[in-house]
Amino acid sequence: MTGDVVLPDGDGLVVSYCFPPYADTAGIVAAKRVRELGRRVRVLSNAMDATRAVDRGLERIAGDLVTEDVTLATPTGFATWETIEPFAVAARARAATWLDGPGAPTWMYSRAQFAASNVAAALIAADRPGLTWVAEFSDPLSADVRGRVRRSPTDPGSAVADELRALLADAGVEVADTENGYELCEAVTFLRADRVLFTNDRQRAFMTGRCHDASLRTRLDEVGVVVPHPTLDRSFYALEKPVVTLEPGPVHVAYFGNLYANRGLEDLLDAFALLAPEERRRLRFHVFTARPQDVTDAAAARGVADVVRAAPALPYLEFLALSDTMDLLVVTDADTRSQGMPVNPFLPSKVSDYLGSSARIWAVVEEGSALSELDVALRTPVGHVTAAAVALARLAAGTGAVPRR
């Protein structure tokens, strides 16, 4: 996963604000990275009980590769400086005891989201110049899904923010907004990490292009590397039993994950509503998401509640198991063109889980996105009700059959 960087011998240190057993994509991907590396690690994470459920099944991903896991009781939040700074300070202190002790880690991996992970890792890297640091960004931090500047204001008088600013100033690096914690996090990581991982080449181009400082752009050209999200081996798809037994006959289409303003299911539900009832009933659309009632309401309002099954999001291993029983798994691109973004830097992480499933993939894509280039069974344009309806009609008729892998 580290491109051409050869990690030194020895154990690693993983700094991941969220890590299993807390259920969150950020932690799951970090654990998958550990498994992908196959190296023993010690983990520093935050106690996420206030905002995240515990899913013990997630601990099986990294398994015994985690030799020690310290969960720091710092404030929990998404990206406020009030949560970033305490975690960074506590992680730095705890890491010091490991790095000064026997069998000290020789390399470090961190991943944002959450930004706190890379901020903490930056402080640790500053303390230990010899430590090889591989940092990852799941998405741009300082830009939102509409391409607008996203801010996480630093606290006035924050010692950590001052230290980050000093690191940048010492290197002669300028940032556009020194009060934006997201920008500080990105810039310091770009400056100090030995390798910066991006999940797709559009993200890399987008984040590089947003760099205010030319020297950082040059450095990213050297240390930036595209490494797709890892896919777990097939055994993980059989660790749990499917929680839903699918009725035989219909084609089962499923969507797993959260819904956003620019990544929703309205178009698909509209497409279902275009089918004749007898066609529609040859299909089922299962949605597992944080707010299933919204989907149920939207389906009822369109008169398609007879084939739409909405339910709360599943624990990860149950999701993998159930995905394996479906015929078609839907993944949708964010609609960024209508927001005026020059490229689509987002690649949904669920794609990596879908790729490991025996179900086929239906990608709803924006032209030029990373998702649009994946080899999938079915591809329709984003924001295109007509294309989705035609695809569904073919599925119902059996002319758009998607044989299982």
Place this chain on the structure above:
Amino acid sequence: MVARPQDLDAHRLPLEILTTVGPAARLGDVELRTTTTASGSAFGREVRPLGLATGGVRRTVQRAASAVRGDRSRVLAAFADPAEFPPGERPASRPERTHYLALVADAEWPEDVAPANRAPLEVEGVATAGQRLRELASSRAGGRWKTLRGWIRRSPARLDEVLDGDEWPLLLDALGRDGVSFDLGDWRADAAWLATHERRDAALGLCEVARRTGAVGVGSIEHRVVEELVRVARAGAADTGTEALAHELSAAADTALDDGDAAHAVRLFALLLHLLFQRDLHVVSESSPLVERPDAWTAPLRTSAVRRRIIAADLRARPDAADATGGAQGLVFLAGSYPRFGVPVVRALTAAGLDPHVVDPGDEDAALRGISVDEGLLRVLAGVDPVPDSWPWLDAVRGAAAVFVEWADRAAPFAVAAASTDARVVLRVHSVDLLSAWLHLVDVDRVDELVVVSDAMVDVVVGVLGADVRPKVRVVPNVVAADQMARPKLPGAERTLAMVGWAQTVKDPLWAVEVLALLRAEDPAWRLLLVGADFPRTRVESDARYALAVRRRLLRPDVRDAVELTGWTSDVAGVLARAGYVLSTSRRESASLAVVEGMASGAVPVVRDWPVYARVDAARRALDARWVVSTPAEAAARVLAASQRLEEESRAAREWVASQAYAEDPADRYARLVRGEAE
């Protein structure tokens, strides 16, 4: 048992009224909740069980739903019960069962539903809407009209069908106590607003309520115009009655102006524009009276004193400046309501060294974007309201030595009225704004050059504006990057049709689908590429209806597996490489850029005789008569014939494009127009 979204929307008003007392209402032993979906366009009524007795309610609902199955007209709203998952398929983690309520119209209950089970639903059914209005009438004074108006504007339902005869006077009386009198300021204005915002049922309903209650203004010209707008929209055609009413309306507006009531005059004039230029008659139809009989159709405008006053608007000086016309310099380019069309023109002007300063009035004030009638802007042009201070773009126009107005849209009359008398003014009009109101509000005498993109459009513009404009009309064809389109055709192109930019009513993709169906009847290898974005979401009834018709047609088995919807693409050339034929099936085009690009790629053109402009023979004059057809059957025959000698036809198409002005650089021509140099 399900209801289609359109069924729900049709009954939205009574249901909204039903629950206006709060987000939830008790109904027997269940709670009735209002649910707003993510789209905000539909809604549901969810009944959550509050106790064991819900079984009875559920059975009632199920029996009622079962009884009315197959007869949707009797169902106000009926929702599936998603809790009724097939055994074993219900997610184990589902938090609770959810039941849905069926509302059935009064007296429609099947006999075998016990009265005890009917009563609560019946009570809360249609009759409750009146009850809620009574509550509104008896609520504390103030804000009642606003509340009711909100209901009316949100709902396409007909108010007259919601209310009992004795309920509306009750509310009228209450509104009167709020100081609301039913004169032009309220119901007629609202009815006009509804009628001109694609809410025709609601408009008619309001008219009907006014009629029944004897409200002021029944039978007035505004009332009759609203009813005529609805009638014309439904028929998709006007008649002599429409023209007579337009003349009467024009005269009424002028009378109001003579009486010193300019605001009233502008309101009536706005209605006149709505009547003459409603989109169902011109923009999306298959013929337009503006093309068929322009003299007669625009006569009420030509005689209008209100129009003369609007055209005479002089905006050259800022209100706070004595003389803003001195020292004019540079070229200002108005981007137009659809700025992408102006991009090649700006590029050409820049290449000619004119350094255009591009302004986008719609960016500064969204009201300035678009081509539909806007009464607020008419008030400004007529001097009823002042020019907003927040229009810096107008200052740029005032100070320019030359103004290029791209599109005869809402901003165009202002730009022409603000341009210095010394400035050269170039106005470029497109197919759709030739059929819109704003061109008629521009002081054409102040325009030096009127640019269209094809010969046939010269006839159209002269038809609607009069022969006097003929000397200043210039034809400058669109720019086609022919060399960028030329790529080798890919395997399969010999049986593939393409249509680029398809998802609009005016493009009439149904016509293309029928061509495909005919070809597939001969050979199932034929395919159709529909290139471009999908139909936009819209509340415009005619567009929504058309989109639904296309989508349903595409799902039918004879074409379903042979259509590829590419979505929007930046690589049109790449898509065209997959097509041997390019279709232009539009109801109206001035010179179809898409088909010319297709021809440049080597695709054989198959062009419908664009019906709106058939009278001026636009298709044949823009292209070549041998490619123009009148019916899908002729189109299919043309394709089949061409397929016998595809290489030769392909070459002919490319050569034709190369021989036309399309391939020429228009920079010099635009530069000469702006500079006032002889062509």
